[in-house]
Amino acid sequence: MKIKEKNIFIIDDEFPIIKEFVDLGIYEAAISSENLYHLALNENWRFLHDLQQLIKEIITSEPFKEGLLNLVGFTKPEQCLSQIDKMFLPDVVIYDWQYGIVNDIDSQKWLLEILKNTNAFVFVYSKVRDELPPFLNKKVFNVYSERFQLFLKGNKNYSILYVEEFILQFILGITSDSFKIKIHGFDIEFTKNQYLKEASDILYLDRIIGRRNLLDEIRKVGFIINKETVEKILESNKEVLFYSKEKQMLFTPENENVLKKTSSYQKLTFKQVAEMFTLQILEEVLERGLALI
Amino acid sequence: MPRLTEFHIKSLQPLKSPFEGNPRKIADDLLEGEKHNDEFIQFIHDGYEDKHPQQFVPVSIEELEKHNIHKGGKYPEKCFLWVIDESSIKIIWEKTPNERRKASRPDRPYVCHTNITGSGKAYIGGEMYFCDNDNIYVNFSSDRYGTTASEENKIMAIQYIKDCGYKNVIRTDENI
Numbered sequence: 001m002k003i004k005e006k007n008i009f010i011i012d013d014e015f016p017i018i019k020e021f022v023d024l025g026i027y028e029a030a031i032s033s034e035n036l037y038h039l040a041l042n043e044n045w046r047f048l049h050d051l052q053q054l055i056k057e058i059i060t061s062e063p064f065k066e067g068l069l070n071l072v073g074f075t076k077p078e079q080c081l082s083q084i085d086k087m088f089l090p091d092v093v094i095y096d097w098q099y100g101i102v103n104d105i106d107s108q109k110w111l112l113e114i115l116k117n118t119n120a121f122v123f124v125y126s127k128v129r130d131e132l133p134p135f136l137n138k139k140v141f142n143v144y145s146e147r148f149q150l151f152l153k154g155n156k157n158y159s160i161l162y163v164e165e166f167i168l169q170f171i172l173g174i175t176s177d178s179f180k181i182k183i184h185g186f187d188i189e190f191t192k193n194q195y196l197k198e199a200s201d202i203l204y205l206d207r208i209i210g211r212r213n214l215l216d217e218i219r220k221v222g223f224i225i226n227k228e229t230v231e232k233i234l235e236s237n238k239e240v241l242f243y244s245k246e247k248q249m250l251f252t253p254e255n256e257n258v259l260k261k262t263s264s265y266q267k268l269t270f271k272q273v274a275e276m277f278t279l280q281i282l283e284e285v286l287e288r289g290l291a292l293i
Numbered sequence: 294m295p296r297l298t299e300f301h302i303k304s305l306q307p308l309k310s311p312f313e314g315n316p317r318k319i320a321d322d323l324l325e326g327e328k329h330n331d332e333f334i335q336f337i338h339d340g341y342e343d344k345h346p347q348q349f350v351p352v353s354i355e356e357l358e359k360h361n362i363h364k365g366g367k368y369p370e371k372c373f374l375w376v377i378d379e380s381s382i383k384i385i386w387e388k389t390p391n392e393r394r395k396a397s398r399p400d401r402p403y404v405c406h407t408n409i410t411g412s413g414k415a416y417i418g419g420e421m422y423f424c425d426n427d428n429i430y431v432n433f434s435s436d437r438y439g440t441t442a443s444e445e446n447k448i449m450a451i452q453y454i455k456d457c458g459y460k461n462v463i464r465t466d467e468n469i
Contacts, residue, residue, distance in 0.1 A: 133332060133392040149396050152325075159324050159397045166396075203324075203397065210318040239316065247469065249365075256444050257466040258365075286317075288420075288434035290365045290466070 005067060006174055007089065008058065009120075010036070011074045012051065012096040016043035030083055031073035033059055047127075050154040051094075054164040057182065061168075063175040077110035081117070090120040092171055097126035108135045115144040122148040123167055129153075160184070160206040160214055169199035184215060186223055193227035195279050204279045205230070208270065208286060209237055234271040241285055243268050243276075248293045250277070250285040258290060295456055296341055296381050304449035308379060308414040311407050314441035323412055326394025330411035336389050337409055340382035340457045345423065346373060348386035352424045362422050362430050365465045369403070375431075376409050376418035376438055377450055382457060383409050384421070406435045417442045417450045429454075432465040 016039050021027060026035055037059045039045075045052035055071065063069050072090075074080040076099060084090070093114055097107045114122060126132060129152035136150060155163045161183060169181040169190070178191040181199050190199050202225065205214050217236050221229035242265040243250050250273065251258045259265075273282045277293065285291040297305070312318040330337070338346035352362060352371045360368035372387040388403045395402035406418045418438030422430040431454065433439035433447055442450070447464070454462050 129393065133390075136392050137390045145395075145402065146399075149399060150392050151396050155325065163396075200399075207322075207324075208317070210322045212319075212321075213317060237317070249469070252440060254441055255466060257447075257464070258469050261467075261469045284367075287436045287440075288365075288367065288432075289436075289440035290432075290434065292361055292364065292366045 005070050006091040006171075008069060008071045008092045008094070008171055009074060009080055009090040010051070010055070010071070010094045011077050011080050012048070012094070012125075013075045013099045014046075014048055014096070015039055015073060015075060016045055018043060027075050029079060030088075031075075033064075033071040036071060036073045048153070050162075050164045051125075054094075054168060057164075057168050058171060061172055062179060063172055068175040069171065077107075077114070081110065081113055084114065084117050089118050090114075091174065093118075093120045093122045094125050094167065095122050097124060097132060098128060102128075104132075104135055111148070112140060112144075115141075115147060120147070121170070123170075124148055124150045125153055125163075125167075126151070127153050129155075159203055160211050161200070161202065166200065173199050183218065186218070188218065189224045189226075191226040193230060195227065195230045195274055196225065199225075201279070204283055205233060208279070208283055209233065213237075230274075231271050234274055235269065237270045240267045240269060241273055241282075242266070243273075249290060250281065250293065251290040252285065255289050297377070297379070297453065301449055301453045301456070302416075304445050305377060305416040305453070308416055309438060310414055311410075311412055311437040315436060318436070320412065323407055324394070324397035326391050326397055327405050327407050328412040329393070330408050332391070332393075333385060333389060333404055333408050336385050338384045340375070340384055340454070340459070341380075344458060346384045346386060348373075348389065349423060350386070352422045352430075354425055357422075357424055357426070357430075362424070363428075363463065363465055363468050365432055365434070365469065367420070367434070368422070369401075371422060373421045373423070374404065374406050374409060374418070374435070375421050375454075376406055376415040376435070377453060378410055378413070378415045382454060385409055387420070406437045406439075410438075417446050419450075421454075428461045428463050429459055430463050430465050 036055050040052045040055040058071050129150055151163045165182045172179040181188050181190045217233040221232050241250055244262045244265045281291055311320045350371050360366045362368055369387050373384050374387050375382055375384045385404055391404045415438045418435035419433040433442055
């Protein structure tokens with residue numbers, strides 16, 4: 001059965017402007033992936049080189065080559081909304097917040113229209129990210145809160161994944177179980193597995209063993225993330241946690257009071273906790289010192 | 294209701310950076326949206342001033358039992374995060390929205406302990422639940438400021454919370 005092609009829309013008014021495209025009216029409607037790629041390969045994107053790189057990564061990815069992804073650009077949200085009206089629907093939208101003279105009310109209205117009229121996941125992708133929460137922390141967005149995320153363009157301090165790396169793994173992850181992602185610029189072969197249902201679940205490992213340790217461990221496993229290498233990464237940590245079957249509880253050894261009150265418990269490694277329970281439970285016990293099962 | 298006194302500080306010290314003492318993490322491991330507090334100042338309650346945070350939502354007896362809050366269980370809807378910083382106890386409702394954190398923690402688009410301190414230093418931190426039975430259930434569940442605290446730190450933290458005027462304060466790790 002052929003998997004439906006996923007439509008990725010990028011809405012941004014700062015795509016490089018070239019005369020040839022202006023003369024052909026290309027910026028006045030949906031910009032095809034061929035034309036976006038032409039701009040990405042040949043033009044100066046100034047402060048948007050991370051977006052330029054993201055476009056290159058999408059277009060050269062296996063899912064794109066296999067016809068599983070379609071990438072389209074718009075310079076104005078109204079152009080995108082017009083296509084949505086014609087039932088050309090996005091699966092993912094990368095939505096710049098500012099257009100020309102900044103009007104947050106319009107930006108908010110367009111975003112809401114996109115969310116209302118599609119089932120797309122929207123990355124609100126902006127240079128002024130820190131000014132936006134008051135516009136998004138509104139009741140009207142609550143119902144869509146699981147379908148959008150706010151990102152600072154080109155942010156490298158976000159987590160184990162840079163912002164554009166996060167968006168790339170999200171897009172590739174909706175088409176395939178196994179694909180190449182980027183982490184801190186390195187190519188990583190990723191395969192979904194019993195521990196990591198999505199590539200973004202790597203963030204659990206980030207939070208469990210810390211970013212520096214995770215980057216070191218990813219190097220050691222040859223830039224491949226699958227079930228076996230996740231287990232190796234977890235085994236690299238030699239700490240133990242305590243499990244009381246009687247009290248249905250996992251806890252850290254620092255919990256002196258709990259330890260005193262628990263007569264029988266089993267020592268478990270991080271890998272054993274992930275195997276017996278989940279990475280989420282492992283994270284919870286490390287974060288809270290205790291997790292009730 | 295006092296600011297911290299020398300008496301408290303003696304058993305709470307040292308002030309710790311986020312994750313200090315954690316064998317796996319350092320402050321650089323804080324994620325996007327976990328370092329700032331300017332956005333939340335209006336919601337951060339100074340326990341020195343009065344008893345209930347402005348976002349006060351009590352836990353019912355049914356919720357207490359269902360989520361085993363008195364035994365260390367978690368119930369984010371009615372959880373308050375607390376830290377004792379260099380001057381007093383600061384409290385915020387955990388479900389205070391944090392849109393910036395959603396990018397790195399889509400499963401938890403709300404505040405964490407370092408959103409109280411602006412990723413600065415604190416003596417200790419954890420969670421607290423204000424219950425309909427008038428008890429306040431307190432734990433030290435904070436990987437940034439609480440889980441590596443010593444028993445002496447924990448005892449004094451509870452003492453200070455009581456000295457601020459909070460009544461019926463119960464350590465959940467004594468209920469296990």
